[in-house]
Amino acid sequence: MHSHYARAMFREATTRGWAADLLLFRTCGTEPNRLPRSYHSGETTDPRWVVERLTDEFPDAPLGLMGVSLGGNVLCKLLGEFGSELPEQVVGAVAVSVPFDLARASRHIGQGFGAIYEKFFLKSLIPKALRKVERHPELAPLRRVAEARTLWEFDDAFTAPLHGFADAADYYARASSLPYLARIQHPTLLLSAVDDPFLPADVLDEVREAVHGNAQVELEFPARGGHVGFTAGSRPWNPWYYGEWRAAEFLGARMDRVLRGAR
Numbered sequence: 001m002h003s004h005y006a007r008a009m010f011r012e013a014t015t016r017g018w019a020a021d022l023l024l025f026r027t028c029g030t031e032p033n034r035l036p037r038s039y040h041s042g043e044t045t046d047p048r049w050v051v052e053r054l055t056d057e058f059p060d061a062p063l064g065l066m067g068v069s070l071g072g073n074v075l076c077k078l079l080g081e082f083g084s085e086l087p088e089q090v091v092g093a094v095a096v097s098v099p100f101d102l103a104r105a106s107r108h109i110g111q112g113f114g115a116i117y118e119k120f121f122l123k124s125l126i127p128k129a130l131r132k133v134e135r136h137p138e139l140a141p142l143r144r145v146a147e148a149r150t151l152w153e154f155d156d157a158f159t160a161p162l163h164g165f166a167d168a169a170d171y172y173a174r175a176s177s178l179p180y181l182a183r184i185q186h187p188t189l190l191l192s193a194v195d196d197p198f199l200p201a202d203v204l205d206e207v208r209e210a211v212h213g214n215a216q217v218e219l220e221f222p223a224r225g226g227h228v229g230f231t232a233g234s235r236p237w238n239p240w241y242y243g244e245w246r247a248a249e250f251l252g253a254r255m256d257r258v259l260r261g262a263r
Contacts, residue, residue, distance in 0.1 A: 008244040044082065047078055051087060075095050195223065
């Protein structure tokens with residue numbers, strides 16, 4: 001597990017005496033999944049299954065959910081799509097640096113400093129996609145993904161057709177979490193920075209409009225923080241991970257309310 005925010009969140013959980021689990025999306029771990037399908041930004045069946053499995057195994061334990069970046073989009077969509085159907089043990093959720101509008105995020109990331117991230121992602125994504133094509137000959141038409149030079153082109157050539165979408169535009173429209181935010185029924189914190197290089201800042205204005213009147217959703221949109229970069233502290237070699245601390249504080253408050261009520 002190399003993610004700095006995953007490690008920081010596990011430390012927060014350990015400090016507070018919580019159990020914690022991490023969901024790795026299909027193909028994101030060290031071992032590829034066996035089916036032709038992969039993961040995508042709107043795939044909610046896997047996390048829903050995990051939530052139901054955990055609450056079945058630990059029926060008396062409150063459960064807090066956290067999603068970061070693409071995982072944050074999946075989490076927001078899950079909450080809006082299946083809110084009333086989720087187990088009652090789910091007490092709250094935190095979504096960090098969410099690309100709420102995938103089409104605009106995909107276009108935006110190729111500009112300025114974000115272009116560095118785009119090249120980094122493609123360097124990892126394209127080889128994985130080609131290995132999947134090699135393992136599944138029926139996916140041969142998707143080999144054109146090798147020519148992708150942007151994330152939009154990658155999703156148009158691979159992600160969309162692999163998962164039944166007409167093209168990248170169709171995939172982005174159906175997988176974006178922005179249309180689902182108004183339907184969230186669990187206490188949820190959305191933490192995003194205005195200077196996030198993955199998302200145009202005006203999308204956050206639309207998020208504000210979308211959740212206006214929804215008392216379940218709390219917004220925290222600081223001016224600075226980049227993409228999952230909410231760090232603080234005077235010593236660079238010993239940073240304080242504000243984002244993970246804030247997530248744990250938010251979820252912990254909801255868990256405490258449930259546990260106090262159970263006594």
